[in-house]
Amino acid sequence: MTELHTERPERRDVKDRIYYTRAYRRLPRPPALNVVAVIVLAVVLIALVFLFRSELSYVVAWFGWKTALLVGADAKLVSTEFMWTSIYCVDSLAVYPTWTYAFISSLVCGVLLIVLPLIKKIPAPASYWFFYLILVQFVSSLFFLFFASYFPYTIFDYTSLYIKVELVMWMVIPVIVPMAVIVYPANFFHKFLLVTGTLLYSIVLGAMRMGILIMILEYGTIMFMAFAFFILGALLDFVYITGFFSLFMSRLAHDISGRKQIWRWLY
Amino acid sequence: MALVILILKGIMWVVIGMMLIYSIRHIRFTYNRILGEQRLYYQDIVDSDLLKVTVLIPMHNEEKVAADILTALADADYPPERLEIIPVNDHSEDGTREILDGFAHRFRNIKPLHRDEGIRGKPAALNDAMEICEGDIIVVFDADYLPPRGMIRDLVVCFKDPEIGAVMGRVVPVNTGTNLLTRLLDMERAGGYQVDQQARYNLRLVPQYGGTVGSFRRDLALLMGGFDPAVLSEDTDLTFNLFTRGWKVVYANRLECYEESPEDWNVRANQIRRWSIGHTQTMFKFMGKTLASRHLNWKEKLDGFLLLAIYLVPLMIIIGGLDSFALFFLGEMTLKEGLLFFFFVVAFNAFGNFAPFYEVAAGSLLDGAGNRIRLLPFFLYNFIFNTWVIGGGAIKGMMTQYTGKAAGWAKTERFRGDAKAEAEGATPDPAAEADAAEASSEV
Numbered sequence: 001m002t003e004l005h006t007e008r009p010e011r012r013d014v015k016d017r018i019y020y021t022r023a024y025r026r027l028p029r030p031p032a033l034n035v036v037a038v039i040v041l042a043v044v045l046i047a048l049v050f051l052f053r054s055e056l057s058y059v060v061a062w063f064g065w066k067t068a069l070l071v072g073a074d075a076k077l078v079s080t081e082f083m084w085t086s087i088y089c090v091d092s093l094a095v096y097p098t099w100t101y102a103f104i105s106s107l108v109c110g111v112l113l114i115v116l117p118l119i120k121k122i123p124a125p126a127s128y129w130f131f132y133l134i135l136v137q138f139v140s141s142l143f144f145l146f147f148a149s150y151f152p153y154t155i156f157d158y159t160s161l162y163i164k165v166e167l168v169m170w171m172v173i174p175v176i177v178p179m180a181v182i183v184y185p186a187n188f189f190h191k192f193l194l195v196t197g198t199l200l201y202s203i204v205l206g207a208m209r210m211g212i213l214i215m216i217l218e219y220g221t222i223m224f225m226a227f228a229f230f231i232l233g234a235l236l237d238f239v240y241i242t243g244f245f246s247l248f249m250s251r252l253a254h255d256i257s258g259r260k261q262i263w264r265w266l267y
Numbered sequence: 268m269a270l271v272i273l274i275l276k277g278i279m280w281v282v283i284g285m286m287l288i289y290s291i292r293h294i295r296f297t298y299n300r301i302l303g304e305q306r307l308y309y310q311d312i313v314d315s316d317l318l319k320v321t322v323l324i325p326m327h328n329e330e331k332v333a334a335d336i337l338t339a340l341a342d343a344d345y346p347p348e349r350l351e352i353i354p355v356n357d358h359s360e361d362g363t364r365e366i367l368d369g370f371a372h373r374f375r376n377i378k379p380l381h382r383d384e385g386i387r388g389k390p391a392a393l394n395d396a397m398e399i400c401e402g403d404i405i406v407v408f409d410a411d412y413l414p415p416r417g418m419i420r421d422l423v424v425c426f427k428d429p430e431i432g433a434v435m436g437r438v439v440p441v442n443t444g445t446n447l448l449t450r451l452l453d454m455e456r457a458g459g460y461q462v463d464q465q466a467r468y469n470l471r472l473v474p475q476y477g478g479t480v481g482s483f484r485r486d487l488a489l490l491m492g493g494f495d496p497a498v499l500s501e502d503t504d505l506t507f508n509l510f511t512r513g514w515k516v517v518y519a520n521r522l523e524c525y526e527e528s529p530e531d532w533n534v535r536a537n538q539i540r541r542w543s544i545g546h547t548q549t550m551f552k553f554m555g556k557t558l559a560s561r562h563l564n565w566k567e568k569l570d571g572f573l574l575l576a577i578y579l580v581p582l583m584i585i586i587g588g589l590d591s592f593a594l595f596f597l598g599e600m601t602l603k604e605g606l607l608f609f610f611f612v613v614a615f616n617a618f619g620n621f622a623p624f625y626e627v628a629a630g631s632l633l634d635g636a637g638n639r640i641r642l643l644p645f646f647l648y649n650f651i652f653n654t655w656v657i658g659g660g661a662i663k664g665m666m667t668q669y670t671g672k673a674a675g676w677a678k679t680e681r682f683r684g685d686a687k688a689e690a691e692g693a694t695p696d697p698a699a700e701a702d703a704a705e706a707s708s709e710v
Contacts, residue, residue, distance in 0.1 A: 123532055128651040
């Protein structure tokens with residue numbers, strides 16, 4: 001007599017490997033504690049930046065001041081009012097371009113603007129970027145060629161604005177970055193690393209960049225101030241913000257992709 | 268001079284305000300897609316009473332890709348007697364005609380339409396085809412697409428819901444690994460479809476019919492006068508035509524179809540310039556109708572407004588940039604004047620054409636593409652390129668409204684290999700072969 005199988009064969013090992021289709025899978029809401037912790041972290045970092053805004057400005061200004069001295073400029077650290085306290089900036093005698101220098105700069109930029117679209121070997125995005133960079137410098141060169149005496153900014157104006165921008169940026173980073181990652185099921189330590197790491201990097205880079213910008217303005221003259229503001233400003237900050245964010249997300253993606261229990265289906 | 272500065276500052280704040288609104292909109296979409304309840308498409312409907320379908324494939328000089336899509340459609344899982352495939356040869360000057368005729372010779376339900384006269388372009392081609400086709404539902408694919416076997420059935424089943432006027436599937440690039448451009452476009456598509464479209468569908472806003480991997484009711488399209496040949500984005504045109512008349516467009520995230528992304532930056536420029544011109548034309552045509560439509564609630568009207576205006580964002584960035592330049596040289600470079608915030612907001616939106624970096628990253632995460640996400644900072648590379656090309660397209664779109672002169676249809680160049688070699692692999696239709704054999708024997 002044939003023996004009947006009364007028990008259903010175990011299929012669990014196969015079913016465990018059938019993942020939710022990517023079309024409708026979603027992630028679970030992060031634990032409330034995780035959300036609160038990220039918000040508290042953001043508030044703490046903003047508070048720290050606010051409380052130490054004067055000291056932070058000093059660090060950045062110090063780099064700029066030392067660089068200015070290194071290149072032979074008669075520079076000094078000065079203070080100005082911002083956010084109900086004194087912040088530090090650099091002041092030195094602005095170096096104006098000679099008429100000849102401005103003329104040569106205009107001529108070179110003008111020629112490059114005409115020639116650049118004709119060079120087909122340069123990939124289009126790079127070509128557009130070069131065009132934009134050269135255009136900024138071209139306009140600035142023309143301004144100094146014809147209206148140099150009307151240029152409204154000093155080194156102090158520029159450095160004070162730069163430091164104000166950086167201080168605001170350091171209070172914005174703890175808002176933007178947590179906002180982008182708060183919904184994801186990463187542990188708090190990784191989010192903490194991302195937010196604080198991005199902020200610290202920004203502070204260090206901000207200080208170093210101040211030195212580089214001062215060097216550009218001293219060597220190249222203030223004809224490069226527009227270039228410094230429009231090209232080397234806040235747009236560059238977002239390169240490393242998205243860079244760190246992308247590393248965080250990449251690691252998270254690898255971490256959760258093979259773990260079915262993390263994902264939810266529809267609702 | 269004070270008045271000039273006041274005007275410049277006013278423009279700056281308007282630009283900042285609009286871009287902040289778009290940023291908030293995309294954050295909302297990202298959060299919804301990651302955490303919110305997902306709205307299913309109609310894929311679970313099983314029905315033996317299938318609608319008669321006509322698949323239209325507009326083609327202009329598509330010899331590189333024509334055979335691939337026809338081979339795929341010839342193998343479609345749909346009753347042949349209810350399926351009609353009309354590749355529309357639109358003024359081709361290469362071997363497209365011969366390829367189409369070859370397939371027609373072998374497959375009874377492939378019926379090419381050759382257009383050598385009349386206006387060239389996808390809208391006109393679709394109009395001519397709709398006049399002669401027999402299907403109740405029109406499915407449209409671009410020539411470079413590779414639809415899977417069950418796609419037609421899935422694209423058509425939703426029309427059992429009488430409210431639905433059109434459906435859109437998901438576009439997935441097939442040539443992702445070719446170069447940096449294709450990789451970035453893959454991420455952009457993930458952000459746009461996996462997150463943006465699905466979120467708009469979840470939230471019952473305005474998901475868009477995209478002109479390919481999509482279908483719509485033929486009688487409805489004809490009732491609305493067909494496609495406007497003067498408008499380069501017939502897909503957006505149809506979307507708003509439907510929504511403003513009370514019909515719905517659904518988005519089917521599960522219906523994935525491969526496309527060929529541009530592999531060259533100049534080809535990409537032509538593509539997005541055409542989209543920008545067409546979208547801007549549609550904006551002028553439907554902005555008033557959308558806001559006044561009694562069939563849309565306020566959320567749909569708001570989303571419709573933002574969707575119609577989205578191709579103006581690069582133009583706003585250009586205007587904001589020029590504005591800030593002027594303010595800089597006028598000595599108005601201070602925090603209070605918002606220059607800082609302008610650059611913040613620009614940078615916030617700069618990474619990922621129209622889809623901010625968090626939306627693009629969310630799309631890649633949901634796709635399980637962990638390595639691809641690391642390319643996010645490279646979106647800065649094509650930021651100026653996108654801004655300039657799309658902004659220029661928007662201006663040209665506005666000019667067509669002012670001058671009444673139609674913008675020419677710029678075809679997207681293909682990069683795939685020899686199509687004739689691919690045609691050899693198709694499964695022949697025995698009935699068609701028998702007919703051909705009988706015809707040749709009579710001769």
